[in-house]
Amino acid sequence: MTDAFKQAALDYHANPIPGKLSVELTKPTATGRDLALAYSPGVAEPVREIARDGENVYRYTGKGNLVAVISDGSAILGLGNLGPMASKPVMEGKGVLFKRFAGINSVDVEVNAESPQAFIDTVARIADTWGGINLEDIKAPECFEIEKALIEQCNIPVFHDDQHGTAIVTAAGMLNALDIAGKSIEDVKIVCMGAGAAAIACMRLLVACGASQDKLVMLDRRGVIHKSREGINAYKAEFALDTDMRTLDDAIDGADVFVGLSGPGLLSADQVKKMAADPVIFACTNPDPEIHPAVAREVRPDVIMATGRSDFPNQVNNVLGFPFIFRGALDVRATRINEAMKVAAVHALKDLARDPVPQEVLDAYECDEMHFGREYIIPTPVDIRLLDRVSSAVAQAAVESGVARKPYPAHYPLKNVNDVYG
Ligand SMILES: O=C([O-])CC(=O)C(=O)O
Numbered sequence: 532m533t534d535a536f537k538q539a540a541l542d543y544h545a546n547p548i549p550g551k552l553s554v555e556l557t558k559p560t561a562t563g564r565d566l567a568l569a570y571s572p573g574v575a576e577p578v579r580e581i582a583r584d585g586e587n588v589y590r591y592t593g594k595g596n597l598v599a600v601i602s603d604g605s606a607i608l609g610l611g612n613l614g615p616m617a618s619k620p621v622m623e624g625k626g627v628l629f630k631r632f633a634g635i636n637s638v639d640v641e642v643n644a645e646s647p648q649a650f651i652d653t654v655a656r657i658a659d660t661w662g663g664i665n666l667e668d669i670k671a672p673e674c675f676e677i678e679k680a681l682i683e684q685c686n687i688p689v690f691h692d693d694q695h696g697t698a699i700v701t702a703a704g705m706l707n708a709l710d711i712a713g714k715s716i717e718d719v720k721i722v723c724m725g726a727g728a729a730a731i732a733c734m735r736l737l738v739a740c741g742a743s744q745d746k747l748v749m750l751d752r753r754g755v756i757h758k759s760r761e762g763i764n765a766y767k768a769e770f771a772l773d774t775d776m777r778t779l780d781d782a783i784d785g786a787d788v789f790v791g792l793s794g795p796g797l798l799s800a801d802q803v804k805k806m807a808a809d810p811v812i813f814a815c816t817n818p819d820p821e822i823h824p825a826v827a828r829e830v831r832p833d834v835i836m837a838t839g840r841s842d843f844p845n846q847v848n849n850v851l852g853f854p855f856i857f858r859g860a861l862d863v864r865a866t867r868i869n870e871a872m873k874v875a876a877v878h879a880l881k882d883l884a885r886d887p888v889p890q891e892v893l894d895a896y897e898c899d900e901m902h903f904g905r906e907y908i909i910p911t912p913v914d915i916r917l918l919d920r921v922s923s924a925v926a927q928a929a930v931e932s933g934v935a936r937k938p939y940p941a942h943y944p945l946k947n948v949n950d951v952y953g
């Protein structure tokens with residue numbers, strides 16, 4: 532990032548008013564009568580109705596279209612554990628994306644918790660306020676325990692975006708990239724740089740999509756995760772190989788796929804040179820990827836390259852997932868986001884990339900042409916069709932898998948965010 536761009540990012544957040552989100556009113560408030568309806572005495576009526584039947588909260592309040600974006604700031608993007616307040620711009624940013632792409636209202640909640648249990652207790656006590664909870668930027672391994680406990684304790688969807696959002700989008704992009712490379716997922720040698728929340732979830736989902744675990748090498752800061760290593764947690768142990776490989780240099784030799792969910796600049800041009808033909812590189816650490824696309828392309832013109840960023844082709848970023856996954860889940864009042872719903876999202880994303888790209892998308896990216904291929908393996912976030920395709924696939928899967936509390940929405944398909952209330 533240039534200094535000018537960094538300053539522009541600060542100015543964007545500071546001016547003309549601080550932050551990126553505000554609250555808006557949805558009802559008239561001009562007259563005394565309006566106020567009497569909105570507050571005392573009128574507000575007592577929905578209070579009584581909700582007290583009589585809890586489901587009425589969806590009818591008389593904003594709960595059904597409201598998601599909390601909750602973090603402790605322990606793993607902000609690829610920047611590390613910088614604390615709850617430093618995570619606030621990202622959490623507000625997720626709120627921007629929820630609203631912009633899926634018409635979902637959100638509040639950011641930054642929790643200063645001294646332990647995973649304190650975090651769980653804090654969130655569980657206020658969970659009923661919202662229609663869903665998006666956990667964000669919480670470090671591994673604590674994030675696994677936190678998500679599991681909250682899913683058990685809440686009857687609204689709880690979804691750790693860095694795990695499942697990232698995994699869904701990665702799997703969709705990977706299936707397409709391998710197709711373009713003419714390789715099948717069962718056969719490829721995969722190197723995963725990183726062993727945090729996103730890395731573990733991505734590899735689990737790739738294995739569920741057919742990848743062979745014995746051809747998958749995972750590395751953390753200390754190198755290859757192998758069976759004779761001491762002191763690895765249970766989540767990393769799931770991917771421990773019986774191997775002599777110890778370093779990224781060892782692992783990358785002949786690899787078909789590199790997935791980076793680790794830190795900036797960790798993959799070198801020399802390492803890229805050693806990969807197999809038509810290498811697939813997903814350098815997804817934000818904001819700075821494991822390798823710059825231009826550097827990878829220079830040494831390997833045959834590369835199929837993705838990053839997490841909006842300013843390069845092939846943006847593999849959870850923004851393609853979480854807004855629409857929650858949209859579908861909220862609209863059928865799902866009690867959780869289960870595996871069937873995640874798989875449905877993978878296929879919806881993967882299939883959409885194969886359709887012709889609308890003119891609005893070309894305009895937004897200032898290019899004349901975009902079609903399924905090396906430079907376009909996954910839809911762009913501005914593609915309005917995501918709203919319909921992903922949300923309806925997720926809603927349908929929720930209904931079929933028995934976690935929906937409402938039938939498939941009568942007002943689907945959604946054509947744009949103004950349609951979301953039906
Ligand atoms: O915020 C983003 O761009 C994607 C994300 O969740 C992360 O990097 O933690």
Ligand SMILES: [Mg+2]
Nearest residue numbers: 608667668693
């Ligand atoms: Mg994140």
